[in-house]
Amino acid sequence: MKPIIRVENVGKRYRIGTRQATYGTLRDTIAGTVRSSLARRRNGKPSSANTLWALKEVNFEVEPGEIIGIIGSNGAGKSTLLKLLSRVTAPTIGRIELYGRLGSLLEVGTGFHPELTGRENIYLNGAILGMKRAEIKRNFDDIVAFAEVERFIDTPVKHYSTGMYLRLAFAVAAQLEPEILLVDEVLAVGDANFQKKCMGKMGEVAKEGRTILFVSHNMTAINQLCPLTLMLSEGRVARFGNTPEVVAEYLKTGSERGGERTWENAPSAPGSARVRLHAVRIKSRGQVSAQVDIDQETSVEVEFWNHEPNIANLCVNIYVVDSVGNVVLSSANTPNANSTPDGWYEQTHERGLHRATCTLPANFLNEGRYYIDVYLVTLGPLQVEVSEPRVMAFDVFDTGVMREAGGGRHWAGVVRVRLPWQTKFVRPIDNEARTTQPSPG
């Protein structure tokens, strides 16, 4: 069959200099130009040390109606690929042909303006996503019903709760009727109900015979939705084939080990201009370690730089994800989610380095490998500052006490909580039991 997407020898090169210093002033550039032209005169060619190929020699074809999962570790080029497909940025070399209209759910709520009402944002966001006014009008009631915001439709969205905001944003994007749909980790935020809705919508779209490219770290979702998966590694297509095989290979390669990741170079650290990640650590027995004893408390430390004076409502979220991609738990430092309230969330904060520590109890996670996702979000209006899925991996292992108790077997279950058990004698087998039975005659 004829492909609907054809990607031919596509490459994208970033100059690391321009990427790190996101913008320059005229003076820097003049100085830089002089310096590099001097260097060129000496070396004869521009140096390749300060360039980075985010994607290189990428070739693949997608047939209409196919649902393709895209996986790969952080920095493998997934986002760059989506940016090229959605025409946000141009490739350095190569060619992409699309034989249909392409819509993307890359960032729900893009272009939402906090001062505008829900109704106004529906029209604005629809237009930004490429919908016609008539199309939005026709779908307006569906959007409002899907988002469950009927009562607040004429309220500025800055007064919305995070959930309402997300539902509305997704509802607009879900009305797109493109032949090709790009979906990127929209499921990472929002409650279980919302995630279910999103997945349902994607299933519907898939049934209609549209082509979907789905980028996710959630291997369960990839397994459920996508018959085929493309795995990227260091900017190249590492594997493209049946999902179970590709996912198995991906899980084998694993994520970072060592229990600590630090970003010394601020501009290249993950984050926004306001908040940047500095370090993520797993600690057990007070030591940084990716090997965690099941009998010990485990703490997850998230260190981040705040560059905004008087930042408020900064919410630090972590997800603990198991090896198949199930989210075991999500937690945040917001007052209602925090069992040891410290007031940090409600206060405003100066510029500087902050550290949030979340302690997972001992005897809680079962044996196995787990991943940490870190999301830093400022609320009201919602803005994602840091989004780092699978930033860290750690293994929980058993000291042997419980293993012996279980007869050396692996205990079933995602969690292994020592629960209070009380087992008592109730009564003996005696004659009373017999006498209480109605006697014949």
Added chain:
Amino acid sequence: MHLSDTALPEANVTMNSMASAAQIRLPDKPQVTIQPGKAWGILDVKELWAYRELLYFLTWRDLKVRYKQTALGVAWVVMQPLMMTLIFTVFLGKLARVPSDGSPYPLFVFAGMLPWLFVSGSIIASGTSLVGNSNLITKVYFPRVLIPAAIVCGRLFDFVVSFVVFAGVMVYYHVGLTRSILMLPVLIVLTTILALSIGMWAAAVNVKFRDVAVALPVLVQLWMFTSPVVYPSSIVFSRNIGPVFRWLYSINPMVGIIDNFRAAILGNPFNWPALLSATVVTIVLFVYATYEFRRLETSFADMI
């Protein structure tokens, strides 16, 4: 990025959404081809037409957001020209006795203020518009030129509102309209193209060099005093200033625009040579600005 849409998006909307995979018929030619940037061609008119509704919504957002949660709301649009007219009338008209080509000075300065505030406001707001919309630019595709264009459209709306107030001032001074007013639409189109040209150039360059946003207000201030906003151009042209300075002065497109704007409204004779030079300069600026914009456009998302 060279993009060729062989079909407008609406062609696909009518497609039966329940079509199964087998029923989808693919076009023979790709609808979109994504290639490395080709730094040529000016604006893609066909694509802009397909996105006309987005221009409308961006303009509407600009207006809506600008006056949300303000007590006076749209009254602020007319406050600026009114206050400036008042100040200039007191200090320049009454005290310094600046000539006004026979019209009442308040009317004269208000008539000059209208196109001037439209152009200067458009340019300064456009300059930071792309950077201010970085969340859109790094996430969704649409013709980027719509962002500064929406700013200019929003200011055009302000201009029209101010004009209504100006009509009231004309009635107060018993100044009637003449047939010259027929030139007004032509002048408004010319002014809009000028504002858009400089605005889009500034916006594009500001993505890489944030100096632009800092320098613009200063340059615009200087430009105001080298344009006949608060004084008539006749006080420059009537002096024996030599051909070079005279040429330099008339290369400023705002000379032709403001002079003829006043002529159209107040019924003075038109300054045709100045209008011709303003038109030529505006067209040159427009071609240059669109070329620069297209050239820089491909790297906005990587640099912003």
